[in-house]
Amino acid sequence: MAPSPFAPKRPVWMRSTIAIAVLSIVVYAVWREASPWSPGGVGGLTFGTLAAAIFILDALYPLRRRLMAWPLGTAQRWLQFHLYGGVLACLFVALHTGFRVPSGAMGWSLSLLTAWATMSGLGGVWLQKYVPAKLTNDLSVEAIYERIPEIAGRLQREADSLVVGAPEVLQRFYTTTIRDDLDRLKPSWAHLGGVRAELARRVAPFQGLEAFLSPEDRVRLDGLQSIVTEKLELEVQYSLQRLLKQWVVFHVIPCMALLALLVVHIAAVLAF
Amino acid sequence: MTLDKHEKPGEGSAVDPEEAAAIQRMKQYPFLAHCSDIVLRKLLPNLIEKPFVAGETILRAGGYSDAAHYLAQGVVAVRMSIIETGRPPVAAPPADTRSFSGTTRAVLSRTSAEDVVQRGGIGANGEVLVTDVSTDLSPNLDVLLQAGDVFGEMSALSRYPVSADVVAQTDVTCLLIRTPALRMMFKQKELADFKRMIDERYRSRTLANQLRSVELFAGLDEESIAELQAVADLTSYEPGAVIVEEGAPADAFYLVRGGFVKVAVRAGAGDAAVSYLRRGDHAGEIALLLDRTWPVSLHAIEHVEMVKIGREHFQKVLARYPDVQQMVWESAVARLKERGRVVREPLTARYLQLAMDTGLIHGESVLLIDLSTCTRCDDCVRACSDTHGGTPRFVREGTKFRRWSVPQACYQCTDPVCMIGCPTGAISRPLGTLEVTINKDTCIGCHNCSKRCPWDNIVDVPFHSPTLGRDIELATKCDLCLGRPQGPACVQMCPHGSAVRISFKDPALVGRTLSEDAS
């Protein structure tokens, strides 16, 4: 049985991460009982430094993806570290501040950016498990993102040539109902929910027409239906792949800003 | 020598004067003298006379030939550059990838695949090499062949790599009998002598080695091997032929000389593929020793050459070796288990059938992408591109089997068709390695290989040639990142581990890998 896409790929790492998280919280709770907690104290500083170090290591992951020829370990291992490390770093940031509400522009910025980066990261984890499963199980067509516009154009032309010489009713049906759908790509996040409803919607008009066509024209109609289905699947591919690419930007923005502010924060704390 | 793969032997109705002249020329050859004109006409497109100048290399070791070479005139030297035991050539010591410094050195020196090939790199699989030249060859000693000798037919028939260099000593003329002609000739009664000659050559030179390579016969003494050698039948089958029916009484032991054989069990109205046999595999020993009927049926997927040993001889020889019987028992259990598993999970059979239909069974290392975890990020293609100087060697487009996608990346076929017909020898597979590589410096962009590949896995890259002064397109293909210590870049750089490379040599493993399915 293939593992469900949502199961962790490295259960050992997940278990160790949970163990470390629990241990950190316990250490924090015990320490806090014994003496007042301060972000600049020994405990707070340790957690803060760990969080900063993990953030910096996490930021090295895109670098790893650029230096593909170098023997630095598999990309999968790096990504796993990036994920689990990021979660731990977020926890460590909270422990560093003692779960205190932030104050001041810097405090709020750091906290919000950390939250944004972590939440967007976890959202990305979910997206990257959900979208491939969706694309693979619900669709039959598979295409490279950059080629989809070209293939869609080809479909358009194929459809046009298919209705040449077709009876009036079919041609009218084509120009009024079908052509719009084939015209250009209309990516939409709604495809995240599934393709079945949309497919039914697009295919429904075909049902009624069969009675009016001869057998060979019925073949044409089936061909048109197949083209419409393929176009829809291409659109879904385009939308969901584009969503994944948009997510990258949404995640990288807070990470870069967080790193920059981190430098400022560390400089300010060291200087004073 | 451009060849279109769709071209078939011509069927002309009118007699062409040129053709008639050619037929007459062919009849001068002794073994074709008694051939009828009609047959000759059919054979004609695949009979080529080719001259070679002195010193020219006719066949390269490790390469592939698609024709039997009949030496019409001249002398050729057969040069063995390896030792016959089948060990790969000792080349420059490989990069020590276990140590960090070794790995770093290897990476920093940016060994390219081509360099490794030229030095004779060592691949993951060592192949058992079969000689197709007479007598024992000692390293670096030449054996001379005279007019009337035939060489290269093993490679043509059974798709073995050529085991030695064949170099023209004098000006030489050869008659190239290409594989389709060979097969046709074997079927003609009037050319029975020819067939016998070829068979005898096989039997005397190669069969013993091949028998020894079967693990069942590993402990047999010389006498037994010679006995089997003498009584073996050499049979060939057309694509699609049924070699053995399920339920038929077991009457022979089969050893595959060349081609692929499908092993199937009846499942409902059709046949479910259980496994496939390739060159070197064998079947029937279980049925023979347990004295039963065939539990499976054997079908030829393509042109298949078999070695058939009759029941009495087989049982007589093996009766002397009780250990062998023990071995057979154990393998019987394993095969039964495998068969049972397939019957329980029909998906496996479907996958195997698909693999056979689409040619994946040829692949020694096929790149598969698990679409249910692939985020379509293109990092695999980028990694391939970075490792190969900016041009990726594959495209992430291909057929989809449930959740697996087979992108158009070279399968590293066991018997690479692409290697046939390269005019410069730029495409080669170093002896004992998996990887078929193309040398960028010697490729002239003739597109023979890219046209031959049945799956369009060879990519043509635009390149401005300084010597020619114009743009040509060089052929490039996946070379399994030869020279990269960590292995193929695509597999290593996939962030989700979706890219895997599997070998289709072991059907059981393939079935298990592909058919793990959540739904």
Place this chain on the structure above:
Amino acid sequence: MPRELPSGTPTRASGYLQPGSRRRPVAISLAVAAALLAVFAIVFMAGHRAVASPGRVSAGHAPIDQRCAECHRVGHAVVDLRCERCHEPGGTHRLTQASHAARGIGVTAQAHADENVPCATCHAEHRGGMDLVQSVDDRTCVRCHQFPSLARHPEFAAVSVGTATGIGLKFTHDRHVAEVSHEGRRCEACHQLSADLSGFEPIDFDKHCARCHTTDGFVTGDTDPLDGRLLSSAPAAAPVVTPGARTLVTVSRMAHRDEWVLNNLIRLRRIADPDGERTERLALQTQIAELSNQAQMQPVAALPLGDLERLRGALESDLAAPAQNAASPNRDDRSLADMRAALDSVARSLGAESTAASDQERAAPSTPPSSETSEEMRAHVEARKAELLSLLDAIAARGDSALTTRAAALRARVTAIVDAPAAGVTDVDALSRRLRSMDAILRAIGGVPDQQAAADAAGVAALRDAAAQQIDGALSVEQFEARRTELLRLLDAVSRQNNPALEARIAPLRQRVLMLRAGETPEQRRARTQEMLNRVALEIELAKSGETAAPSAIAAERDRLAAQSRLAILTRRLAELTRAVGVAARTPASPEEALGAITSLAAPCLKCHVMDGARLAPVAATQRVFRGARFTHKPHVQQTDCLTCHGAVQTSKQATDVVVPAVASCQSCHAPSKAPSRCTTCHTYHPAADDTVER
């Protein structure tokens, strides 16, 4: 044939295919992140420095939130000096660990030996506006005080150790409680709550005791017979004196606190116990000097920049001056000589001519004499006197009437200075060494948590100081203070000239004069000079950086007022001690005779009062039982009855009974989920501004 939906890729790329470029998303992300950072940078540059701080400062510091330089210096931790600049401008070291320890131990000398805890250790900032910086966690206290909560609080020192002298009266609560309850009244008969219910009005003889303990306004009882010649009549009128046998008399009909009686007691005491009286006087004088300095000293932050720089220059040259011999008899003279040099230049600018004597004097201080004979000492003193007189003449010549009067008064005093009698050639060094060795013993004694022992040690320490002064031949505290006061008055007079050139030099001079302390070793002097220099340097640095403003004067004002009120009390006491007491016909021949006379004279008083050496023990009208804790009666009297905690009064027979409940009775209500039980509920780390420690 029907068209099929492709499984996988619909078509194959005809040509070569490169993966999509990653440049665009990277560029977008970089741009947005850079924009975010630019916002921060712009806001920072515009002066809003607080964006760089990890958290907003507490509400109390909000006005200086933007002025990082108030507290921070790049590359350094926050130093206490910056906190003290606003919170303790008077330089009294009130906020140090030493002060905290001294309040508990009672001896500042040992407390100073404790390591100082930086302010920032317990008071953490940058935690948001709602944070209370002054709210310190209990566990910080636990670091030194080893019990974690009120439940484990050790028994109160007052209860376990008790006071030796009690309130200074022979007072039995049980008898009085019985009497009062006969009348149907309770505690309120004598103990009236103050207006804010926090404490009680002081017990007053006239209000609370006179009703029963006086007859017609006179204390009951007569004195024992004593020698009438020992008594004086002036200044106050005597009560009824009844002669007896020979010279013996009996005094009767004395009022409470009868002036005549008190005068005689004081005079007799001076003979019976001169050391004790001297000790007391010295202690008072020292404290008064200290407090008057505090009251007069201007906080450094209030000085203008020019003054600060001049002061800094002067302090630096002070420090750079070669260290003086500890046994030099001219120690105090030297500091005064420096002052004089400064005044000299002031006088010159007033137009007076410099005399040859002042020239000679200027040369003299640079060669401090290491060992001198009494002759040379006398010559020195005479030379100084002459120099001073000439200076005063110069000032008087100016013609300003106020100045002239002053100068005349000073002249009289200077001429009255008599050279201290040479006490023979003593081995000054050996004596000094023995004195120093006493210091260690005193410190050890001071560490014992026994109030009586602490008091004794304090007395011995005062004697030791007096001895040091005598051995070193230095000025007495009185003389020192007198001379310093004169200098200050001179400065005041000069500043009234309103001459701008002079103004600039007056303020630094004032500060330096006020910095002087009598009986200070050079090391102490250097330490204090260095500390003042640090403050001044910080002030200059802050003024120059332009980022900070002078702190509000409220803290300084509060400190000054606290010092002044205390000063008033002590001055009154000193005045009482040193008042004119008249002359008697005969001086007692020996201290024992004087003591006998005192006891006889005070016989009626001793019905209630107790003797402490040669004097009546002072009565504590309000008992300060808890040295280090604040206790307000208000929430307690509103919820319980007096007898709940003070039930022991009904059976208390001794004045030394401290009718203070044990810690257990507090713990019954002050527990985690009931009444507040944090350390800071009752204790503060820092002593209050008006809570100076007596030495």
